[in-house]
Amino acid sequence: MQETLEQTIGFSAGQIYNYLSENKGQSTFTKMKKDLDLKGNFAELGLGWLAREEKVELAKSGNSIKIKLR
Numbered sequence: 001m002q003e004t005l006e007q008t009i010g011f012s013a014g015q016i017y018n019y020l021s022e023n024k025g026q027s028t029f030t031k032m033k034k035d036l037d038l039k040g041n042f043a044e045l046g047l048g049w050l051a052r053e054e055k056v057e058l059a060k061s062g063n064s065i066k067i068k069l070r
Contacts, residue, residue, distance in 0.1 A: 012038055012046030017055060019070070025069040032067060 003011070015036055020027060029036075033043040047067065050056045057068045 008042065009045045009049055012031065013049040014044070014047040016046045016048075016050060016067075020056070020069045027067055028061075029067055031066040 009017065016032065019032055019036055029043070029047070038041065038046065047056065047058075051058060055070055057070055059066045059068070
């Protein structure tokens with residue numbers, strides 16, 4: 001059985017959450033995306049999922065976006 005798009009996004013969100021937990025609760029978006037090697041737009045979609053659920057805080061710092069667990 002093939003995963004639905006929503007399941008893939010949810011799985012990506014879980015990977016991002018676990019990654020942040022293992023990295024002192026924070027990272028830049030660029031580093032997180034490179035380290036997790038999420039395909040397509042799934043890093044953005046997963047991060048949006050977590051932001052919508054209020055699990056992360058996002059802040060712009062110069063040209064980068066910082067992500068922090070709440």
